[in-house]
Amino acid sequence: MDRTTKIRIEHLFFHYGRRRVLDDVCAEIPANAITAIVGPSGQGKSTLLTCLNRLCDAVAGTRVSGRVMMHFQGQWQDILAPDVPLHWLRRKVGMVFQAPNPLPMSIFKNVAFVLKLTGQHRRPDVTDRVAQALARAFLWDEVRDRLHHDARTLSGGQQQRLCIARALVLEPEILLLDEPTSSLDSQAGEVIESLLLALRQRCTLVMVSHYQDQVRRVADCVLQMEAGKLKLLRQSGSV
Amino acid sequence: MDGERIAQKVFLLAAVLSASVTVLLLVFMVILGLPLFQGGLFLRILTHPWLPGRQLFGVWPMIVGTLAIASLAMAVAFPLSLGVSSLIAVVAPGRIAHLVKSAVAFMTGIPTVVYGFVGVFLLVPLVRETFARGSGLCVLTAGLVLGILVAPTMILFFSDALARVPGSHRVAAEALGATPAQVLVYVLIPGAWRGIVTGLVLSTGRAVGDTLIALMLAGNAAQVPGGLLDSARALTAHIALVIASDFDSLEFKTIFACGILLYAFTAAATIAVRRLGRKGEPVR
Amino acid sequence: MRQPPLDRFVRLVSWGSTLLLLASVATVIGFLLIKGYSSLSLKLVFGDTPPMEALLLRRPVFGGLFPAMVGTFSLVVLAITLAVPLGLAAGIYMAEYGRGRIQRALGLFFDILAGVPSIVVGLFGFSVAVFLHRHFGGRIYPCLLISALSLAFLVLPYLIRTTQNALEALPEAVRLTAPALGATRLQNICFVLLPRALPGILSGVILAIGRCAEDTAVIMLTGVVATAGLPRSLFSSYEALPFYIYYISSQYRDPEELATGYAAALILLAICAMLFAAAALIQQRLGARLHQRL
Numbered sequence: 001m002d003r004t005t006k007i008r009i010e011h012l013f014f015h016y017g018r019r020r021v022l023d024d025v026c027a028e029i030p031a032n033a034i035t036a037i038v039g040p041s042g043q044g045k046s047t048l049l050t051c052l053n054r055l056c057d058a059v060a061g062t063r064v065s066g067r068v069m070m071h072f073q074g075q076w077q078d079i080l081a082p083d084v085p086l087h088w089l090r091r092k093v094g095m096v097f098q099a100p101n102p103l104p105m106s107i108f109k110n111v112a113f114v115l116k117l118t119g120q121h122r123r124p125d126v127t128d129r130v131a132q133a134l135a136r137a138f139l140w141d142e143v144r145d146r147l148h149h150d151a152r153t154l155s156g157g158q159q160q161r162l163c164i165a166r167a168l169v170l171e172p173e174i175l176l177l178d179e180p181t182s183s184l185d186s187q188a189g190e191v192i193e194s195l196l197l198a199l200r201q202r203c204t205l206v207m208v209s210h211y212q213d214q215v216r217r218v219a220d221c222v223l224q225m226e227a228g229k230l231k232l233l234r235q236s237g238s239v
Numbered sequence: 240m241d242g243e244r245i246a247q248k249v250f251l252l253a254a255v256l257s258a259s260v261t262v263l264l265l266v267f268m269v270i271l272g273l274p275l276f277q278g279g280l281f282l283r284i285l286t287h288p289w290l291p292g293r294q295l296f297g298v299w300p301m302i303v304g305t306l307a308i309a310s311l312a313m314a315v316a317f318p319l320s321l322g323v324s325s326l327i328a329v330v331a332p333g334r335i336a337h338l339v340k341s342a343v344a345f346m347t348g349i350p351t352v353v354y355g356f357v358g359v360f361l362l363v364p365l366v367r368e369t370f371a372r373g374s375g376l377c378v379l380t381a382g383l384v385l386g387i388l389v390a391p392t393m394i395l396f397f398s399d400a401l402a403r404v405p406g407s408h409r410v411a412a413e414a415l416g417a418t419p420a421q422v423l424v425y426v427l428i429p430g431a432w433r434g435i436v437t438g439l440v441l442s443t444g445r446a447v448g449d450t451l452i453a454l455m456l457a458g459n460a461a462q463v464p465g466g467l468l469d470s471a472r473a474l475t476a477h478i479a480l481v482i483a484s485d486f487d488s489l490e491f492k493t494i495f496a497c498g499i500l501l502y503a504f505t506a507a508a509t510i511a512v513r514r515l516g517r518k519g520e521p522v523r
Numbered sequence: 524m525r526q527p528p529l530d531r532f533v534r535l536v537s538w539g540s541t542l543l544l545l546a547s548v549a550t551v552i553g554f555l556l557i558k559g560y561s562s563l564s565l566k567l568v569f570g571d572t573p574p575m576e577a578l579l580l581r582r583p584v585f586g587g588l589f590p591a592m593v594g595t596f597s598l599v600v601l602a603i604t605l606a607v608p609l610g611l612a613a614g615i616y617m618a619e620y621g622r623g624r625i626q627r628a629l630g631l632f633f634d635i636l637a638g639v640p641s642i643v644v645g646l647f648g649f650s651v652a653v654f655l656h657r658h659f660g661g662r663i664y665p666c667l668l669i670s671a672l673s674l675a676f677l678v679l680p681y682l683i684r685t686t687q688n689a690l691e692a693l694p695e696a697v698r699l700t701a702p703a704l705g706a707t708r709l710q711n712i713c714f715v716l717l718p719r720a721l722p723g724i725l726s727g728v729i730l731a732i733g734r735c736a737e738d739t740a741v742i743m744l745t746g747v748v749a750t751a752g753l754p755r756s757l758f759s760s761y762e763a764l765p766f767y768i769y770y771i772s773s774q775y776r777d778p779e780e781l782a783t784g785y786a787a788a789l790i791l792l793a794i795c796a797m798l799f800a801a802a803a804l805i806q807q808r809l810g811a812r813l814h815q816r817l
Contacts, residue, residue, distance in 0.1 A: 055414055060333055087527075090416035097414075101407040104430065113425065114415050166415060246709045247620055253612030254621065257683060258632035260676050264639060267650040322540025330537045339541055341803075346548055348730070348799035349792065350737035352765040356788045357551045359772045360558075387547050394544075418526075420533035441638065448640025450740035455772060475642045475740070482649065482744050498646045505638040513634060 005071065006031035006174065006204040007052065009230075012066035014047055014056070021047045023228035024066075029221070030235075031071070034196060034205045036219035038212075038233070045208045045225045046098075049176045052206065053093040054079065054086055072173065091118065094167030095176040099183050100159035102151035102166075107143050110151045110162055114169045129169055137165035138195050157188025164195065175199065177207040181214065193218050265502055272495025284496045289461035296493050300463045302500070304378070304471035307464055308453055309446040311382025316390040316442060321435075323390070324397035328427060329419040340398065346391035355455035358384040363456065372468055376458035379467040385452045393442040400434020401427050437512045444508040448501060450475035474501055555792060559785030567786050568592065583752055588787055590753050594667075594761040597754055598742070599735045601671035606679050607728060613679075614686025614724075619712055637680035645744035648673030652745065665746035668757040673741045678731040685727025689720035722809040726802040733798040737791065739765040749774070764791050 007029035014022035021044040029035045037045045050056040051064060069076045072092060079089055102110050111130040120126060130147075134140040139161040143154070151162055160180060167175060177196070181189035196205060196218055209215050215222055222233040275281045287297020323343065327336040358380060367375030404427050412426045428435070450473075453459075458470025459480060472480070474497040484491050526534070569577045570587030577584045584590055613633075617626060648669050655663040663669075697719055701711040717724075747766045754761035764787055771784030 053414060055410065058410075058413065086413075087416045087418045087421075090414055095414040097407075097410070099407070101411040103408055103411055103426065113412075116425065117412075117415065117417050117421050163411075170416070243707055243709050250612050250616035250620055253609050254616040254629050254683075257609055257613045257636075257679050258629050260679065261632040261636040261639075264636070264643065264647045264676075267647055267654070268643075271650050271653065318536075319540045319544055322537045323544055325533060326537035326541045330534055339545075342545060342548070344803070345796070345799055346544075348733055348795050349548070349551070350739075350765060350795055352737065352739045352768045353555070353788050353792050354551065356768050356772050356784065357554050361550070361554050387544070390544060418530045420527070420530040423533060424529065444638050444640075448638075448642070450640070450642040450743075451769065455769065475640060478642050478646055479740065479743055482646075486653070494646065498643050501640050501643050505640060506635045509634045509638045510631070513631065 004031050005029065007071075007206070008067075008069040008076070010067040010069065012048075012051060012068060013064070014044070014051060014228075015063040016047075016059075017061050021228055022051070022230075025228070025230045027223055027230050027232070029204065029206060031204050032200055032202075033220035034200055034207060034218050035221040035223060036215045037206065037208045037223050037225055037230075038210075038215055039225035041210070043225045044228050046178050048225065048230070049095070049178055049206065049208055052079075052174070052176055053090050053095055054084075055090075055095065057086065070174070087117075091170050092172055093174040093176060094170070094172035096160070096163050096167055096178065096180050098179045100156060100163050102154070102159050102162055105151065106148045107151045107154070107162060108147040111166050111169055114166055118170065133165040133169040134162075136168055136199075137161045138191060139165055155188070157184045157191060160184060160188070160192060161195065164192075168199070172203060174204045174206065177205065179208050179210060182210060189214070265499070268495045268498045268502065272492050272499065274489075275492055275496055281496060284493055285500070288463070291490065294489075296489050298474065298477060298493055298497055298500075300461050301472050301474045301477045301497065303463045304453075304457065305447055305473040305475070307378045307471055308381045308385060308457055308473055309443060311378060311467070312385035312389060312446040313439075313443055315383060315386025316393055316446075317439065319386070319390050320393035320397055320438075320442075323394045324401055325423055327394075327398045328401040329423045340395075343391045343394045347395070351388060351449065351451045352455075354384055354388050355451045358452070358456045366468075370468055373470070374458060376456060376470055377468045378457060378464050378471050381453050381457035381471075381473075382467075384456055385446055385449060388449065388452060389442045389446050392445060393438050396438025396441065397431075397435055400431035400438065403434065404430035433515055437515060440508045440512050444505045448475060448505055450479055454479055552792070555785060555789045559782070559789040562782040562786045563789065567783060580753065588764070588767065588783065588790065590751065591762040591764045591767045591787070592790075593753050594747070594751075595736055595764040597667060597761070598671055598674065598763060599732055601667065601757075602674035602678070602735045603728065603732055605671060606675035606682055606731065609675075610679050610682025611686050611724070614683045615690065615712060615717075617683060617687040618690035619708070619716070633680040633683050636676070637684070640740070641677055641738055642740040642744070644673050644677045645741035647676070648741065648745040663758065665744070665760070666758045667746060667754050667761045670742045670745040670747065670761075673745050674735045674738060677738065677741055678734050681734070682727060682731055685730075686720070686724050689723030689727070690716055692723065693719055722805050726805040726809070729798050729802040729805070733795050733802075736798070737765055737795055739763075739769055742766055743769075764794075 005028045009025055009027045012022055012025040013020065025048065037048065039045055047056065051068060056062055056064065064080060066080070067078045068080050070079050077084070103113060105113070108130055111133050112126050115126050115129060131140060134143065139158060142158060151159065154162060181192050184192070193214065196207070199205060221235045223230050224233045275284065284297055285302065286299050287295050289295065289297055289300050323339065327340055362380050362384060363375035366377065366380050367373065408426050408430060409422055412422050417425065453473035454476040457473060457476065459472045459476055460470035461472050464471040478494045478497050481491060481494050565574055566587070568588045570584045570589070572582050572584045572587070576582045577589055617629065621629060649665060651672070652663055652665045652669045693716060697715065701715045706714070742763055743766060746760045747763050748760045749762070749767070749770045751760045751762050768784055768788050768791065771780060771787070775781040775784060
């Protein structure tokens, strides 16, 4: 079991002020698979996602307890431990948000930005890796001629794929997706879905989704969140 | 005419009356300083030295003095303000940031004359003894105190500008593994540069326009300062010092040249900042 | 894992500058407290005159801060009385009536006025006094009224902008309730909008009071003197606390007089701190109320 499990959540509690958002959440998330978290809105699905890359730390008045173990380089590590460097964690665990959030710069720079953060400045390398990431996000052909245009001139679906490309450029082992298609039309959504299926080969995907049929199409494992509790709904045989 | 229309007229009148003060300010200075504008006298006053013994009443030394004191003040205040607003924005957000911000807001309320007074009796002797030269009343002393004086306003400007950068940009960078400093340097400061420049320009206006610090701490010698430890006289201080002289003398008229110069400088700064702000509005 | 170098640098610089700034303020306040606290006394304020006699203006005070405090007080009251109605009305115009180009042009004038150095405003007040002196029989000199008028001009743009901002910050729902019930525009402003915007306006007024109380450059040119006793009328010269502090710093004759300077600085600082605290309190209550509404 351990060999194929990527994330093990153990008795995770999350409080916002006095409100208990996550209530004793336990789960195992399989490696190289798409795990969908479903459930009514406002039940803590997005919160759970932000606990996996500790983006929740930035919000004042929150309290987290429990353990979130992740399997990196052959060993388990509790990413909630206070000595885990956040920027290191977030380079391992990428995230894509509900609304595309390109930074106010060119398409190229949006992706190259991540390389800049890790101190990689050598121009030919950067250009290559940006192109690769865009290709992996099925975006290269659409933007190759206008790499230096402002990213906000792209369509919604393209922006979202840009954000995925940006998250992929550092080859994260885990990719978190918070309703990645909900702000897009169905056609753009389909492109993203096939992109996710392709990504499964190389990383572990955890996705919050509202769409039943989308979950049926792409998810290998479905977890349901209700009133802060998480339970396993379905796990396909391949995992 | 009914009450509604009268009220509207009254409000309009109040606004126009208030705005006319801005114009009257300039008009009065120009009229009372009128002889200055004949035969290139104004230009000569701006460029000549101040040598009353030789009947030379130029304010060039005061222009240099103002620039020296204000530049030093900005050189002190700018890095200080950037540092403090970075602390508020990324380094120690939450309770510490809130406390620091309250302290900074309080500092904007400390009377200028109090800074000047403490400067006279604390910093002046210190500078005099440290450098063992002159009286301690010099560009350095005035610039340091003025820097501390304008920093709080600048910090409030900067941290407002940094806080106005959309949260989504910040979260995007954080989720990509940016460290707090990287968020600051690569996302917040580029996103807030207009606000930062605005704060810088308006604070420069304040430093140039401040009277008391220069008057109390710079020594007021009407000569071009040769170094940081030299005494200097600011344009503002010049007005305060010469106001008591004979009204019809040329010496007295120079204060209107100083006034017009200060007015022109701060008005230009205000207009520049408004231009910048308008360009900054999102184009949609 | 060690922090990346950029982060260590930013942390160092930001903590360094914060501590430096806070230390310098602490030095200013601490220095005044140490030097001035011991001379704080009733005698400092009232000299040898019995306090009650002085407060009831029965007997003059010599060698105390009382005349300067009364001078500053009258100055502030006068300046605020002159500035608030005008600033409020102009602010209402900017928020509720002004549109398009006229509003923008007026805004530009207010912004310029807000940036004009106070010594230039003082010079304007002085020029007005000279003008009146020449054209109206030579009885007008720089005096309390001229100073108050100049100070009013100094804080006017500030009052206009706070009024405007406080009104414009009101939510659309509040703005539309009364008109939907048949209220006229003026009724809406007087009975709904102004009361709701009052905390914002009030804290602006308090900060304006602080500026009037602490300003020295304006009054220096418009009638303040070192010794005048209590102000006798609007047209007389007067003493003021900030000018007294300035004057002492260069003209003190003995250590005792210098000690009164420290004490005066401490008193002025305390007054400004109290005004600041009052404004902050009002703003905080306002913030709490806005929070409830959400």
